[in-house]
Amino acid sequence: MIDYMAKHYDDLIRAALEHLQIVLITLLLSLALAAFFTILCVYSKTASRMIPGLLSMIYSIPSLAMFALLIPLTGLGRTTAILVLVIYNQYLLLQNFLAGLNGIDKSISEAAMGMGVTPMQALVKIKLPLSRKAFIAGIRIAMVATVSIATIAASINAGGLGTILFDGLRTMNPAKIIWGSLLSALLALLIDGLLRFAEKRLDHSSTSCSLP
């Protein structure tokens, strides 16, 4: 196993970087789309009833099936992988974003509205800052899920750590299987740890300004 790393460390690093790249691109696109959905849900009662349900239905589709469904449309490769990952993330992100926004004390929203704060101003100046913890939590869960599902995306030639894992499975090479799984697990743990740290920091800095 150590031999494999010594010989193929460049392959491992390249795969890990590819994986990270997929995760980061997915994150950026997911956030943009989730922001759009969140605003839609804030403004429209119908949207806030329909969209989360719809996204949870999509989320229940197994990832391999989803890849297969999209191949005729977008082909094999990274585009399809990222598309699927972005779609899955919507459920995780929106769920947490809306929970954060709805968790804000009703009296704060009422006071804001009664003072003549518009819904958009309330979102930007009051609701977003007050729910940033829930936002980071949502991003953390979505990123960890992305790391794991992106491994499966290697089955449609998306690259990343899954390539090494699937190669190992095909050629019955335990070193490849272990390194592929180990590195993707490490990546997930690393991202999880970093964002947990960020959450904690926000918690500390907001204890002085949140009501007991």
Place this chain on the structure above:
Amino acid sequence: MAHAIEFQNVTKTFQGSLRNAVDHINFTAEEGEFITILGSSGCGKTTLLKMINRLYEPDTGKIILFGEDISSMNPVKLRRRIGYVIQQIGLFPHMTVGSNIAMVPNLLKWEKEKTDARVDQLLTMAGLAPEEYRNRYPAQLSGGQQQRVGLARALAADPKIMLLDEPFGAIDSITRARLQEELLTLHRGMKKTFLFVTHDIEEAFKLGTRVMIMNEGHILQFDTPEQIILHPADGFVSSLVESAREKERFWEKFK
């Protein structure tokens, strides 16, 4: 001169409710009056108040402020011209006391110097030294201090009308008595119309230049405290006055 507030046959029913929350209400209030609205919970007093800043829309009837029908005004602009204080206070916990008070002036895009000066003036008026309290967060204040900030925030853009929805309802009685005195002094010093909702009869009679007594969506009596005590309009009002006397007698026994 137009009335400060005029209700013309205003009715509001909530979905799923059998009776009107506010039932064909007519009244006028003049500039500079301190009107307390007294009633038990569910009598429609909060509904009446929230229709003035259009948090609720009436089903029928008209509400006119200084001669202007509010249904034709932009609700956001209307709200910026009306002070609004609620029992839960609703200070923004992530903003300092100063930024909380500066909220409406900032929405109205006042010059920074003007806003800063106004914040300090209001803090002083609310009995909170600006240097000490300006940069504190709401969580670092007591309940009474928080509501002082709530009042200052509502007064920030110098509104002509102030709506106060049981502002002292969650405050201990000693602090409440002091805040009531201060509110009276504050009101005397300015030509603003106050509408103050409460379910506490002593508070209503102590503060109001006129008291509006409501029950089941109707106004039972709307008059000066003296007139109500001397000539209660009906059985409900006299029982209300009697209940306050009862309490008085209880305390008298221990003198």
